[in-house]
Amino acid sequence: MSGVTESAKALPCDCPDGLISIEQACSRAAAYATVIREREEVLLGQALGRILAEPVVSVLPLPPFDQSAMDGYALRAGDGLPSGTSLAVAGRMAAGDEELPLPQGSALRILTGARIPRGADTVVMQENVTRASGRIILTRMARSGDNIRRRGEDVEVGEALLQPGEPIDARHVALLAAQGYERTWVRRRIRIGVLSTGSELRAHGERLGESSFFDSNRPMILALARESGADVLDGGIVRDDPQLIAGALSELARCCDLIVTTGGVSVGDEDHSMVALVGARGGGETLKIALKPGKPAVVGGIGSATYLGLPGNPVAALVSWLHLGSAVLAALDGRRARPLSGMRLPLMHAFNRRPGRTEFAPARIVQIDGSSAVEILGRGGSARLKPLVAADGLVRIEPLHAPVAEGDQVTFHPFRDGFSV
Known part of the structure; x- marks a missing residue:
């Protein structure tokens, strides 16, 4: 199992209350990954x-040979042919035709992509000639080398x-x-095992009790993992029992490069991720990230498998995956993580918040007087799925940007490019 690098520990952070920055968290998570070498x-x-x-x-x-960059006429210009020069058209060459020699004092009709005939040193655009009775007349000076794509x-x-x-x-x-x-x-493709923890969760097809609900995190993370190009294994739902969770983690560690769980990463009585990780003969750490939603996470490893424990609320799990998941997948592939792409847009309304954490919220683009702005959807909360579905993307609000006034610039990350990391 890989350990946390000194560079990961040394990243600066001005975060309050002992929190670490998103960049620190991503670096610590990636440090547990072992690059996949099989091919x-x-x-x-x-x-x-x-x-x-x-x-x-x-x-x-x-190109594999000198070729015409456009439709026109191949000829020899030498030191230059002035406007008004008249040349006979001796033939025609299209892309794929065998090379023709250029008769002295003549031109060849040539089409885009065709091989430059022997003896020609320029292509004159068809717009720069007039043609009549089998001849062309240049309407502007022709210079050697014009409109030729050179070999290599x-x-x-x-x-x-x-x-x-x-x-x-x-x-x-x-x-x-x-x-x-x-x-x-x-x-070879990364193998990702995904399981949900929580005694209140039910799989689709099971009967709901008065205090249970269907698991949405596992299907979401499985979909995100598939979208990243990984091979995925559905680990199902495990109730809140550290021994059962440890057993499930051990099973997945035998065949997976990355194990992702949702739920049980905070400090409540039924938050067993860290205990289960140790029980599976793994090791790691609990991260407190200056991120909203998604403050807690557990990262570590079991043997050669990387472990990533995400929060249980769906928006928090999504936001955490987009950061920590992308960092781990990139490390497994031996590449740098691709940062989320975004654009700066004004917020169409005020947004009251406390400073200290980088905040992400579902938002949609609106048009105001012909210009684009963003509107944050819903009343906040990391358990709300409806605003996420209605959104065009996520806005990112920096830690010290509080409160946010109407018209303030925020970073908008569109969903149109998918959730792939």
Whole structure:
């Protein structure tokens, strides 16, 4: 089991009451992760979202030959051909055609992507000529080198293109495909086990009692884990018994790289996450984070598996996952965590809050006099799901920004890019 690094402990924080910053918490959680080294070769069509396992070096120049950058006429300009020059059109070349020689004193009709014919040194845009009776007349001066994509100007042979640890997206797929790669080496998928703790929780299909309710956290975290590209294992619901929770953690640790639980991370009588972690022969620490919602969390490890204990309220679990989960997944992949993307927008109303913690709240974008602003939804509270569903994203309010006045700028993190971490 990895321990907390000194750099993680040394991160500065001006947080009150012994709380640690979000950045400190993410660093401490990531310190328990062991980078996954196992790899597998997959077809390029199956590589989307996977983590590259080896460097990619170019084997082909791009473009592979000098080619026309637009539709026009290939000719030899030499030191320059003045406007009014007349040339016979000796043929036509389209993309994929075999190369034609350029007859002296002539031009060839050429289309975008076609190979530059032997003897030509420029392409004149079709808009810059007039054509009649099989000839063209230049309407502006032609200069050597215009409108030609040179062989290897994008990528040269032997150039380092991609590095291990990069998540493969559509851009990387395009580059690999252009290089002729049919397969690529990727790290195996992260295996995440998810379970909920709480004697009040019921799984779907079970009968609800007077004091029970359906578990929403586990399905949410399972969905978030799948969205991250991981293989997931549903650990079910375990009632509030430290021995039972420890047994469930031990089982998941045998096959998972990351174990995520929700509930039981605070200091109440039925908060057993830390005790269960130790009972499963693991170790870790309870974090008190300057974060709202999501102040408490437990991080640690059992053998080679990383453990992440999130709060039990759904919005708190979501916000904690977006930060701590992203940090751990990145560490398992051997890459840096991608920060949440956001934009600065004015708040359309005042928002009263106490200073001290970074606060996240569901919000939607509204249009006011043609400009965008954000509106915080609901009356607050980390157990409310309806505002989360109605929201376009989350607003982030910095620790010392209190109270927030109407028109104050806040950071808005949209959901449109998904919850992937």
